[in-house]
Amino acid sequence: MNSAVYQKILKENVRPSDGDFVIGGLFAFHYYTRSEQNSYTGPPLQLQCSGRSVCDMNFRHLRFARAMEFTIHEINNRTDLLPGITLGYQIHDSCTEVPMAVKVAFQFANGMEPFYNDTDSCSKSAAAAVPALVGETSSTPSISMTRMLGLFGIPQVSPYATCACLSNKRQFPAFLRTIPSDHHQAAALAKIVKYFSWTWIGAVRSDTDYGNYGMASFLKAAQEEGICVEYSEVFYRTQPRSKLERVANVIRRSTARVIVAFVHEGELRLLLEELIRQPLPPLQWIGSEAWIMDPEFLRFNLCAGAIGFGIPRSVIPGLREFLLDLSPEQALKSPLLTEFWESSFSCSLKGSSEGARECDGSEDIRALQNPYTETSELRVTNLVYKATYAIAHAIHGVICNDTQCDKSAKFTPWQILDHLKRVNFTTKNGYQVSFDSSGDPVAVYELINWQVKKDGGLGFVTVGYYDSSRPKGQEFSMSRAISWMAGQTEVPRSVCSESCPPGTRKAVQKGKPVCCYDCIPCAEGEISNMTDSLNCVRCPHEFWPNTQQDSCLPKPVEFLSWDDTLSIILTVFSITGAFIAVCVAAVFYKHRTSPIVRANNSELSFLLLFSLTLCFLCSLTFIGQPSEWSCMLRHTAFGITFVLCISCVLGKTIVVLMAFRATLPGSNAMKWFGPPQQRLSVLIFTLIQVLICVLWLTISPPLPFKNLKQYKERIILECGLGSAVGFWAVLGYIGFLALLCFILAFLARKLPDNFNEAKFITFSMLIFCAVWITFIPAYVSSPGKFTVAVEIFAILASSFGLFTCIFAPKCFIIMFRPEQNTKKHLLGKGPSKSL
Structure with missing residues (x-):
């Protein structure tokens, strides 16, 4: 290929300007390379950039290239930077293609001559080589270029190649950039x-x-x-x-x-x-x-x-005027500017485009609205500005001292690269320029x-x-x-699955990414209090999830409180029973000299009424919030009062038996079971229970505790038994006395009709035993506060049973049948009527 043909092709891809030192530039003015069939009869044609249509020129990148020209003109007019030195430029079109970038890299490294000069090849190459270049604007061409230019140490400062791989200085030692990685x-x-x-x-x-x-x-x-x-x-x-x-x-x-x-x-x-x-x-x-x-x-x-x-916006003073200072005559000096003018105004400059109208001079570049003239938001353009200034400062650092610069100074590209890495200055428009160890800016x-x-x-x-x-x-x-x-004014949604609300957890759908999931409700006793929770957490022992299962609330504490309806009913019955017992005691006291009161052992009767009153009232200790004292009081009071009650009944039963035997000739049974012995027997029987209770309270007393096992969702506050042996010893002793009383009363059931208190004692003991036998399974199976209610019911039922069977018939005679309340009637000398 002859030199004239080569220079024609070169001009189509290059925008040159002479100077003491020429800086290279590489921008993508087009998107494609022109492909032509190789005839293989001569050297292959040089690669050329082109567009698929007349509108395929990248005006934005043309602005970048012209910004580089503007920066070099600005530097050449400065007296504090490279004084007495002029910079030139060689700007190429890479069309963002690797082959074109490699071709330009060879030209930057070896010179712009179209042939090899065997007589002065080294000097020619050195004279034509650039000390540094601005570009390329894409990563892939930049990688190809810097792999080769880095071998010669020729620094490449890109304003727009952002690939993170280019930060690797072992592979790309000569690459720097003004755009972040x-x-x-x-x-x-x-x-x-x-x-x-x-x-x-x-x-x-x-x-x-x-x-x-x-x-x-x-x-x-x-x-x-x-x-x-x-x-x-x-x-x-x-x-x-x-x-x-x-x-x-x-x-x-x-x-x-x-x-x-x-x-x-x-x-x-x-x-x-x-x-x-x-x-x-x-x-x-x-x-x-x-x-x-x-x-x-x-x-x-x-x-x-x-x-x-x-990239942040910036302002470059004077750039817009420079870009718009373009006439048809100036455009004709450069193939790139000619293409820009003809593409922008759809006309032909002096017949350069076939079939298009001639440009007549009425074209106004200031009226254009395209990326070339758009300077309101200079972003990458400022990076070109900074890159060009960085190279100028590096050259200044190599060839200049404090007072002057030596345009004939000999230096290598490695020296320029070393100074480039260390530049730290502020541009004329106020932007800081420096590079880190990877050649990147902040x-x-x-x-x-x-x-x-x-x-x-x-x-x-x-x-x-x-x-x-x-x-x-x-x-x-x-x-x-x-x-x-x-x-839209609201943030759009883009999710594979909607967020799982609190109270649920995410379960990944099989075979899909982790962002695709189902929302599974938390298991019983567990919560999740965050959106999109991966797991549910179990509540502490004394807490339970709310309905939404998004928070743990203290479990409600349940006990038989005073304001409970059931408590009110039981309290009424308890107080009523105690009141009736007191009323009966008053009646008995009023008629204490009457035969029926005296005949039925008035002393034991009053003691029995007193113990029954205590039995009715002791049920009240089971109501209310359990405390240490209430727990110990309720069980011991219950055990002692009932033993006192049964001891009185047992004493009355023994008195009936002894009284019947005393009527037999030669019998002195009553001598051995008179009032002192009756009191002593009641005292001994009661003291035994007191001793059991003392041992129970000493060894392992009943104390309040929170029952967390019976119900998952609430706490039952109840009195623990402490020692189960102590509890069942108390109940067993009561049962033993009741059974003994029942047997003795049963034996006395056939006494004369008018002397039939033993029959009523038998019925009362039957009721008492039946109540407490049925109490055991009911007590064990009753839930929560109803356990205490069952216990109170058993106390009241057995108390009312004793009271009704023993005292109701006597009160009926005293109040409504006074004619039967005579000694003669009790001795069987009057009309016999069943009590």
Whole structure:
């Protein structure tokens, strides 16, 4: 290939400017390379960038390139930076293709000559080589370039390549960048997804190093945040259309309403164009910095409400005037600017485009509204500005001293790289520039939201910030409200399963991600007090879940309280029984000289009435909240009063027997069982019970305790028996005396009719024994407070039985049959009537 042909091809891809030192630049002005059939009859044609149509030029990247030109002009006009030195530039179009990036890298490393000069190859190559370059704007081409440029130590400062892999200085020692690594962006995106409680998302990425590495970092961070991915699709713009259609159909059929897109502009444009072909449900787009700030995509309304992290906005004084200071004559000097002019105004500059109208000079670049002229939100443009300044400061550090610079100084790219790593300055527009050990800047992002403007179009609005230098957990902050997909004002929902409310736990559905689960109610006695709880916890022993099973409440303590209806009824019967006993005692006292009172051993009768009164009243000690004293009192009072009562009945029974035997000739039975002996027998029988009670209270007294076993949901506060032997000894002794009394009364049942108290004692003992025999199973089986009620009922029933059988007939005669209350009648000398 001759030199003239090569220079023509070169000019189509290069925008040059001479200077003492030439800085390289590489930007993606187009998306594709021109493919031509190789004839194999001569050298293969050089790679050339192109678009599929006249509108395929990337005006935004043209702005980046011209910002680099502006920065170099600004540096050349400064007296404090590189004084007396002029910088030039060689700006190439990479069309985001690896082959083109590698070709340009060779040219930057070896010189721009089209042929090998065997006489002065080293000097030619050295003269043409650049000390450093700005670019590339994508990760994959940057990786290919820096692998080769790093061998020569030629530093590459990228304003837009974000792949986290490029932070590896062992593989990429000469790579630096002014944009943060995707490691920080991925973490920030995962945090924002978690912040809005989206646990079910879709993911698409470019099949490039940028997309693959970026999405891998995001998925790792998302997994740590508990976020699940329904699908993760990958494609590249040069792949068959069927691949793109399949990805679009996956998105349409998905249930996830949030989609995270780690894609380049080229892939996203094709995807959005495919998605608008058929209706699809509203999607909440989460974008990476590669496209979230690109105004080209604001025409796609389906992305309304999109959010993503972008580079902070900035202002570059004088840049807009520089960009707009462009005439047709100046545009003709550069193939790139010529293409820009003709594409923007749909005209031809001096016949450079066939079939198009001639540009007539009426075109006004200031009236254009496209990414090239959009300077209200300079973001990546500022990164190009900072990268160019960083290279200038590194060159200054190598060739300049305190007073002057030596344009003839010899240096190697390694020296430039060493100074680049150590630069730390503030740009003219007030931004700090420095690099860490990985060649990365501090990660600072703005959270960008695509909101509908008053004119109906979409615009970028900053709604939050992310600063990796802030303390952990405080990196992210919101500053204003977000406009969501389809104009919603509320945060959209995107979950595989709705949150499990408190009182339930999550159970993962078999064969599905952990974000897909069923909500299982907590088991009995367990609670969960948080949303989406993984496990339920058991309540402490004295607590029980509420109805919703989201909190543990103290178990209700149950005992036979005074205000209980059953307690009131039993209290009435108890007081009534005691009152009747006192009334009967009063009647007996009033008629104490009457034959029927005297004949039935008035002393034992009064003692019996007293003991019955105590029996009625002792039932009251079983009502109310158990305490140490009430527990000891109720059982001992019950045991002693009943033994006193049965002892009196037993004494009366023995008196009846002895009295009958005393009527027999020669019998002196009453001599051995007179009043002193009766009192002594009652005292001895009672003292035995007192001794049993004292031993019981001394060894293991009955004390209150909380019964947690009988019911799961409530506590039964009752008096524990302490020593079961003591309790059953008390009951057994009462039963023994009752049985003995019953046997003696039974033996005396055939005494003369008028002397028949033994019959009533027999009936009273039958009732007494029946009550207490049935009491045992009822006591054991009764639940809760009814156990105490059964005990009270047994006391009252047996007391009323004794009282009714023994005293009711006598009171009836005293009150209503006084004619029978005579000695003659009792001796059987009057008309005989049964008592």
